[in-house]
Amino acid sequence: MTTDRFAEYVLSEHERIISETSTDIAKAADRDYLVSGISQTDLQSPVTRKLAAVILHRAMQRLTHEEDEDWGIAKGFRDIYDCRICANAVAQVAVKGILPPEADNFFGMTDVLTDEKASKTIIRLYNKSQRITKLLEL
């Protein structure tokens, strides 16, 4: 799944869940927000876990208005500070159980998110009961 498709998927699932069809202008604004600053090259490339985290976190800010939490176990990811732009997004999707780390202390920033995992991640974004609470005990 490309980064662009992932962002579209996040938006379409939101629309489906709230059972409202947004205007084209509103849709475009939401999309711009989710992919702001992401280059065309990256948008057309398979979505990496760090860019997925960025898009999911922006969706939490703009669509679901979910507040940030303390980083908790994410502080222990040895690659968390590799990404100054996405560090907080990575921490938030991890501690909220939306996109878990690849290992106990490693998020896996640059690895590609498989289609299956991307789908599950988006489900967990909108359905808190599906989130991976065990992560908090890692």
Next chain:
Amino acid sequence: MTPDRINKEGRFDSFDNGEILLNKKKNHLPPMGWNSWNAFGSNNTEALTRTMVDKIKELELDKLGYKFIVLDDGCYKPERVNGRLVSDEVKFASGFNAMSDYVHSHGLKFGMYNDIGDRLCSGAQVGTCGYEDVDAQSYVDWKVDFMKVDNCYYLWDNATFSNPENARYTFAPNIKAVKIDGKEYSAVKDGKVTGFIGKVEKDCVTFLGTFDGTGPDASPLEVRSSELVFEVEAEADKTVSLAVEYATGKKEGVGEWLELAVGEDIFFDDFVEPTESEETFVWSKDFEVSLKKGVNVIRVMNHRRQENTLNSYSRFLRELNKLKPDHDIIYSACEWGKTHPQNWAYKVCDSWRILNDITFRVGNDGDPGVGNWKDDYTPSVTSQYNKAVIMDEFAGLDKGWNDPDMLMVGMNGLNDTQYRTHMATWCMMNSPLFLGLDLRRVEKGDALYQIIANKDLIDLNQDALGVQAKRVFSSLSVEKPDKEYIRDINRVDILCKPLSGGDFALCFVNVSEEDKKGEFSVDVKELSKIFAGIKSAGSYEIKDLWTKEVTENTTGVFTVKELPACASVTLRITPKN
């Protein structure tokens, strides 16, 4: 592409010579202003920036020195258009010229952001690398007064988001031996490893390069690189052959790029042929070396981590100079302390970040973001302070300023006491003062205003003498409080800052999160031994820069009793009689 050839003036051996390059302007005081990053991250917009400009004027912060309005990452369209930088079509729809004009029309100065890599940290594919000439023209066209230049996606090092294998540029191969004039010298038995990072592993020497200073692990004061040195005696001046037995790698500690020197004269500085593995050693080709009669020092090394980065920052300044030789653009290096810029950045830059970011939880419109008082890594007031407070020797009007990153005053996670100490210590340390909050949250006279607009403190930062405070006491210091890198925050520090006209400032800092009982004192007699400009007097006028209370002291011993957790007392002292 490979890194540039480097002239002697940009070499490691020239770092200590005190000479600036490319006519960098001296005598700038620490810059002050507002930067979009801590406040809005990559979600800053034209409308928000205009509002911040309006608020700076409304609050009259510009009269206190907050002049620069800096657009940080997230303001560009993520690709170049016809090779040029352009503004993000949504967030800065009116373009940067309009933004610059708006800032300038309010009597303020306009700052922008870029990167020495091929992308910005946000991933936007608009880094200056290879576009220095084109980008310099854009920034001149946009009438910028300030440039912050980052280090992500850097091609010649394993910086953030760079290819990790770029470490091959910045470390020498593992070295097992050298052969000089037919005689073999073992790296382990006959060589000497200098400096901090190099070490012996099995039968070779490894980690010949520069320690990565992005994190808070090492003191900034000693040399943070290593060389492998051989001393070879020659009975007469002669030309001999030299070869190196090596094995290459592409990771932190083992690279493919080798620098060889006799004394200070470099005779090889390039890639060597890669080997099958880091443990498969081969002999290099023979190099021709001129030895002088007596003892010759043969140096096997790689200082490219520092040299490449200095060169990359120089490339952009060179292009700016070509277009506008008399420009006075403030140049802020943001390479996060990775290459120990305190050693070299004074040559081309006005300030240099000393560590990775002070916060990774930046704000957004409606969200102030989060700052911390302490952290094991860099995102906290004390992580930055602990390092900056012993770096005074690198700062000055003829050099530039250590930059412990932007202010977190106004962010969640810190209380008013911590804000005050953050502000006071940044002022004492002559740090650049960049506000990082949404100024709509500030009203004239409120608690935040009284911190960021404390003129007495700002006067310390902007004092014409331009001297960073020195730590003259730390309760955890063993011997030299101004030199010891102390990361345990359970302590009280005293900083002293000489000021113009014979005044000086003292800042008593409880770094810990616990109240500190007892008295903390410093005697002017001791201070006068450290600072030539501080003299004993019959009496002293003391002004507390937070309470504004003025008292008289006739003993020359300045004492503070009991400091609550994270609190500080900052005094301006004027000798009388």
